[in-house]
Amino acid sequence: MRLLTHNMLSSNIKGVINGFPLRIEVEKVVEKPVDFNPDFLKNMFSKIEWKPLVDASRTMGYAELPEEADASMLDSHDFLQRFHHALLELHLEEGALFCPETNRRFPVNKGIPNMLLHEDEV
Amino acid sequence: MTSRPELQAPPEIFYNDAEARKYTSSSRIIEIQAKITDRALELLALPDDGVPRLLLDIGCGSGLSGETLSEHGHQWIGLDISQSMLNVALERETDGDLLLGDMGQGLGIRPGVVDGAISISAVQWLCNADKSSHNPRLRLKAFFESLYKCLARGARAVLQVYPENVHQRELILGFAMRAGFAGGVVVDYPHSARSRKEYLVLTCGPPSISATVPKGKDGDYESCSDDDIAEDDENQTVRMAAPRKRQKITKRGKGREWVLKKKEQMRRKGNIVPPDSKYTARKRKARF
Numbered sequence: 001m002r003l004l005t006h007n008m009l010s011s012n013i014k015g016v017i018n019g020f021p022l023r024i025e026v027e028k029v030v031e032k033p034v035d036f037n038p039d040f041l042k043n044m045f046s047k048i049e050w051k052p053l054v055d056a057s058r059t060m061g062y063a064e065l066p067e068e069a070d071a072s073m074l075d076s077h078d079f080l081q082r083f084h085h086a087l088l089e090l091h092l093e094e095g096a097l098f099c100p101e102t103n104r105r106f107p108v109n110k111g112i113p114n115m116l117l118h119e120d121e122v
Numbered sequence: 123m124t125s126r127p128e129l130q131a132p133p134e135i136f137y138n139d140a141e142a143r144k145y146t147s148s149s150r151i152i153e154i155q156a157k158i159t160d161r162a163l164e165l166l167a168l169p170d171d172g173v174p175r176l177l178l179d180i181g182c183g184s185g186l187s188g189e190t191l192s193e194h195g196h197q198w199i200g201l202d203i204s205q206s207m208l209n210v211a212l213e214r215e216t217d218g219d220l221l222l223g224d225m226g227q228g229l230g231i232r233p234g235v236v237d238g239a240i241s242i243s244a245v246q247w248l249c250n251a252d253k254s255s256h257n258p259r260l261r262l263k264a265f266f267e268s269l270y271k272c273l274a275r276g277a278r279a280v281l282q283v284y285p286e287n288v289h290q291r292e293l294i295l296g297f298a299m300r301a302g303f304a305g306g307v308v309v310d311y312p313h314s315a316r317s318r319k320e321y322l323v324l325t326c327g328p329p330s331i332s333a334t335v336p337k338g339k340d341g342d343y344e345s346c347s348d349d350d351i352a353e354d355d356e357n358q359t360v361r362m363a364a365p366r367k368r369q370k371i372t373k374r375g376k377g378r379e380w381v382l383k384k385k386e387q388m389r390r391k392g393n394i395v396p397p398d399s400k401y402t403a404r405k406r407k408a409r410f
């Protein structure tokens with residue numbers, strides 16, 4: 001799971017009002033290079049919740065994102081490269097995600113979060 | 123015996139390790155799924171600006187549909203209920219991120235973030251109640267409401283489905299509309315039993331000005347154009363085959379054979395047709 005996906009995921013448990021962001025527990029992170037595409041990043045930027053991305057990338061061992069970001073920074077190649085790396089190249093390979101409200105654990109194995117809910121959570 | 127997988131077992135059981143492998147090693151299936159996904163992407167009508175989008179692949183399976191999305195340069199997140207299918211996707215090193223999840227429980231995705239969604243040959247599974255706790259209507263409702271929410275305004279979802287009958291088609295479409303979607307069904311090759319494919323083309327909220335809408339298809343649902351048919355090799359082969367024997371039309375009517383054939387055709391279109399019996403097309407007694 002990449003942080004792009006983490007930034008979109010929200011806990012879906014019945015009764016949970018704000019299921020975002022899911023807390024990350026890291027067992028293993030892998031890095032996989034992805035082609036750099038500034039157009040994609042510029043298009044995505046407005047949809048990204050920045051603070052959760054900064055926090056998540058730090059948890060994954062990457063601390064090079066600025067605390068705050070605004071659209072004017074998209075002109076900076078340096079900024080785009082950091083954004084690219086954090087968003088698309090860091091994978092949570094093993095670990096878990098936790099619902100911020102209920103602390104329910106969603107295991108992540110082989111890079112795949114198990115988001116299946118129990119019957120009483122639907 | 124039925125050949126519909128949906129009637130044999132729940133999806134996470136039907137698509138076990140063996141079936142997942144069989145499914146993904148069939149060159150015929152690979153080719154068909156790629157073709158369907160190409161068509162779904164076309165119907166998604168993303169802006170023609172070369173910018174990669176964030177797409178959702180619902181019921182992504184082993185990643186056959188997703189691979190087509192990657193070929194077009196898009197980023198995607200795939201959701202599937204079968205761990206075995208996802209394992210094959212991992213082996214194939216698909217570029218999209220994978221989630222193990224049940225679309226009938228709703229997609230746990232933040233509001234308004236997804237540029238488009240596709241689902242290839244999966245949503246009809248929601249019409250079955252595989253567990254005592256399953257209510258197809260509640261599951262369809264949860265799915266479409268969460269899908270509507272996570273799409274950006276003006277974004278589309280294109281769902282290629284194999285409904286078992288007209289009732290299922292209406293059930294699926296009904297819940298899509300109730301969730302707020304506008305749209306309808308596009309049917310390709312409606313006259314070919316093998317190639318017939320149907321797509322729910324759904325738009326989320328008012329279409330954005332930037333979205334390019336393919337001309338001729340909008341408002342032209344439940345139809346298919348002649349060039350579509352002409353492009354289809356299978357259809358052409360069928361056309362060029364020797365003309366079928368003329369059906370005998372006697373004074374007494376068109377005959378049992380003709381009625382059976384017509385009934386079969388209607389069934390293939392998803393219509394509810396009474397079962398064939400010895401009474402089918404039997405000549406009625408002249409009572410009066």
Ligand SMILES: C[S@@+](CC[C@H](N)C(=O)[O-])C[C@H]1O[C@@H](n2cnc3c(N)ncnc32)[C@H](O)[C@@H]1O
Pocket residue numbers: 133134137155180181182183184185186187201202203204207223224225226241242243244247248
């Ligand atoms: C015919 S396969 C299609 C897979 C892929 N889209 C393709 O084109 O090759 C249908 C897939 O839908 C998945 N599926 C069925 N019901 C589902 C559900 N409730 N939630 C998520 N996936 C589901 C199955 O596990 C299976 O992988």
